[in-house]
Amino acid sequence: MQEAAAELGYTASPAASRLATGRTMTVAIVVPVLAKWFFGKTIGAATQELRNTGYDVLLYELATPGQRERFFGSPRLHGRSDGVIVIALQPGKKELESLASQGQAVALLGAEGPGIGSVSVDNVGAGRDAVRHLLNLGHERVAFIGIRDEEGSNLGGVPPRQRLIGYRKALVEAGLAREGVLEQFDENSVGGGAAAMSRLLVAARAPTAAFVASDEMAFGALMVLRRAGLDVPRDFSVLGFDNHELCEVLGLTTMDHDVAGQGQDAARLLLDTMNGGQPRSLGRPARLVIRESTAPPRVLRKNSTAQPDLPATF
Amino acid sequence: MQEAAAELGYTASPAASRLATGRTMTVAIVVPVLAKWFFGKTIGAATQELRNTGYDVLLYELATPGQRERFFGSPRLHGRSDGVIVIALQPGKKELESLASQGQAVALLGAEGPGIGSVSVDNVGAGRDAVRHLLNLGHERVAFIGIRDEEGSNLGGVPPRQRLIGYRKALVEAGLAREGVLEQFDENSVGGGAAAMSRLLVAARAPTAAFVASDEMAFGALMVLRRAGLDVPRDFSVLGFDNHELCEVLGLTTMDHDVAGQGQDAARLLLDTMNGGQPRSLGRPARLVIRESTAPPRVLRKNSTAQPDLPATF
DNA sequence: CTGAAAGCGCTTACAG
DNA sequence: CTGAAAGCGCTTACAG
Numbered sequence: 001m002q003e004a005a006a007e008l009g010y011t012a013s014p015a016a017s018r019l020a021t022g023r024t025m026t027v028a029i030v031v032p033v034l035a036k037w038f039f040g041k042t043i044g045a046a047t048q049e050l051r052n053t054g055y056d057v058l059l060y061e062l063a064t065p066g067q068r069e070r071f072f073g074s075p076r077l078h079g080r081s082d083g084v085i086v087i088a089l090q091p092g093k094k095e096l097e098s099l100a101s102q103g104q105a106v107a108l109l110g111a112e113g114p115g116i117g118s119v120s121v122d123n124v125g126a127g128r129d130a131v132r133h134l135l136n137l138g139h140e141r142v143a144f145i146g147i148r149d150e151e152g153s154n155l156g157g158v159p160p161r162q163r164l165i166g167y168r169k170a171l172v173e174a175g176l177a178r179e180g181v182l183e184q185f186d187e188n189s190v191g192g193g194a195a196a197m198s199r200l201l202v203a204a205r206a207p208t209a210a211f212v213a214s215d216e217m218a219f220g221a222l223m224v225l226r227r228a229g230l231d232v233p234r235d236f237s238v239l240g241f242d243n244h245e246l247c248e249v250l251g252l253t254t255m256d257h258d259v260a261g262q263g264q265d266a267a268r269l270l271l272d273t274m275n276g277g278q279p280r281s282l283g284r285p286a287r288l289v290i291r292e293s294t295a296p297p298r299v300l301r302k303n304s305t306a307q308p309d310l311p312a313t314f
Numbered sequence: 315m316q317e318a319a320a321e322l323g324y325t326a327s328p329a330a331s332r333l334a335t336g337r338t339m340t341v342a343i344v345v346p347v348l349a350k351w352f353f354g355k356t357i358g359a360a361t362q363e364l365r366n367t368g369y370d371v372l373l374y375e376l377a378t379p380g381q382r383e384r385f386f387g388s389p390r391l392h393g394r395s396d397g398v399i400v401i402a403l404q405p406g407k408k409e410l411e412s413l414a415s416q417g418q419a420v421a422l423l424g425a426e427g428p429g430i431g432s433v434s435v436d437n438v439g440a441g442r443d444a445v446r447h448l449l450n451l452g453h454e455r456v457a458f459i460g461i462r463d464e465e466g467s468n469l470g471g472v473p474p475r476q477r478l479i480g481y482r483k484a485l486v487e488a489g490l491a492r493e494g495v496l497e498q499f500d501e502n503s504v505g506g507g508a509a510a511m512s513r514l515l516v517a518a519r520a521p522t523a524a525f526v527a528s529d530e531m532a533f534g535a536l537m538v539l540r541r542a543g544l545d546v547p548r549d550f551s552v553l554g555f556d557n558h559e560l561c562e563v564l565g566l567t568t569m570d571h572d573v574a575g576q577g578q579d580a581a582r583l584l585l586d587t588m589n590g591g592q593p594r595s596l597g598r599p600a601r602l603v604i605r606e607s608t609a610p611p612r613v614l615r616k617n618s619t620a621q622p623d624l625p626a627t628f
Numbered sequence: 629c630t631g632a633a634a635g636c637g638c639t640t641a642c643a644g
Numbered sequence: 645c646t647g648a649a650a651g652c653g654c655t656t657a658c659a660g
Contacts, residue, residue, distance in 0.1 A: 013636085014638095019327070019636090029373075037354075043373070057373050249533045330653035333635095334635080
């Protein structure tokens with residue numbers, strides 16, 4: 001019957017059926033930024049999954065703290081969606097209460113909450129694995145470039161913090177001391193990564209390798225290194241995070257973690273919850289993808305593989 | 315009154331007011347892919363503009379011809395949105411009729427339609443300017459790498475085709491013959507650009523420069539060139555399109571065209587139309603941004619600047 | 629100018 | 645099993 005009607009170009013008025021049933025058959029997706037590869041990818045995967053189940057998707061970009069406040073401070077979603085996927089934004093207690101009071105089912109991606117379905121990568125483990133790779137190559141001064149998590153930025157969130165923890169863990173396990181100057185934070189962008197790397201290079205004793213918490217920042221780091229006349233990986237090793245599609249072009253060693261899969265999982269978790277299922281928390285593995293941006297430090301290599309002489313600037 | 319009510323956490327039921335007024339206060343945005351920089355950027359800008367005016371935004375990703383058919387073949391938007399922004403998809407006559415019959419106002423981005431508001435770049439002019447830059451440097455065999463526009467891909471659209479026209483125009487104006495082998499098309503991605511460049515390199519008489527219709531394809535082209543042992547720009551010049559944020563990292567000369575501005579314009583055009591204004595067509599300028607991927611061809615430079623000897627492989 | 633009533637187009641519980 | 649009625653929560657045209 002419904003199918004036959006649809007063939008004839010008829011659709012039930014969504015407004016009327018929403019009013020009658022109280023269900024909107026739409027899901028909201030909330031992200032801190034749209035114009036980034038990671039978010040396009042996760043939203044795309046979640047959207048496809050949702051649409052296959054007959055849901056429409058409403059999009060909310062919370063680019064500033066003000067927007068975030070307004071969004072959670074008002075019943076914006078009430079009557080507009082049945083559930084919401086929050087990506088890369090760690091909602092506070094108040095914010096979760098706000099969503100609940102609006103009758104929203106919730107699923108988190110790259111964040112966690114008590115009794116709430118979530119998908120995330122084992123960022124501590126991934127960070128540790130990344131740094132171990134550098135350590136195993138023989139690096140002794142390994143820096144960390146992280147995503148700044150200050151007031152004014154929504155982008156920090158849990159995963160970047162966990163990657164830092166993984167970094168420190170790996171150092172401790174290797175018996176290395178942690179140094180403040182080796183931990184640099186900036187905004188999650190090419191420019192931010194460039195700025196952070198610049199700061200590392202002027203340090204009294206510069207590191208020989210860096211684990212960077214996002215590929216985009218790593219790209220900026222590579223740029224600064226190149227402009228400083230340093231060769232990667234001969235003079236400096238860089239390891240990123242995300243396996244951005246341009247990693248191959250730039251030869252960046254990175255941690256891969258199935259970004260689209262996480263978007264799809266988040267959608268499924270939300271659908272489950274809306275159908276009365278118990279909220280679950282999914283962990284996604286990350287794995288090291290070795291390309292051309294990591295190698296043993298110069299000192300070691302000199303002994304082993306007889307490299308040509310280095311330029312005088314070095 | 316409404317503000318006071320909002321403070322108290324009260325909102326009018328959207329479903330009820332939609333039913334009563336017939337207006338949904340939401341706009342749909344339709345794109346062929348989400349996980350690309352260009353689309354994130356335009357959607358983000360449009361979304362912000364729309365939200366400032368009190369509109370919600372529904373997102374539709376039409377990734378396959380099947381999805382496109384289903385979307386336009388059913389009254390999907392009827393009663394769900396008041397208007398729609400179609401990005402980088404050239405709607406056919408039937409498709410436009412479908413939208414109109416669903417009571418949708420329409421604005422196009424990167425496409426055009428009779429009596430329909432639209433924003434686009436002067437792609438013919440931009441393509442011509444790009445190729446002229448290469449020609450002015452002294453290149454005589456300039457290739458074009460374009461976005462494939464075949465069945466099975468929605469991504470072709472008008473702009474890529476217009477860039478090809480601009481390319482041909484510049485050649486004609488310079489008195490150069492057009493050659494089929496120098497025009498290569500592939501999918502709009504790093505991989506597609508790489509494949510197209512590989513084909514150019516095996517041509518009987520390989521070109522010395524290429525104008526590539528998108529930066530992402532250009533990145534793939536750079537990768538292939540590097541792997542083939544060719545130096546850019548010494549052995550080969552590459553010129554892209556979009557001014558992707560990674561152009562600076564890769565030193566890619568490209569055509570810049572304010573992507574976010576186009577998204578914002580499209581939203582404004584739609585809002586105007588929904589308020590009874592006449593649909594307008596906006597043209598956005600593109601401008602050449604010279605970086606390190608373009609230079610005179612080897613032959614010329616040899617005479618003028620006494621380059622060191624080239625490797626034997628060349 | 630204020631306030632009660634009709635109506636938007638569905639769904640669902642209920643009467644027949 | 646079928647069909648008429650009530651009700652979802654607004655807006656708006658109309659009566660007072």
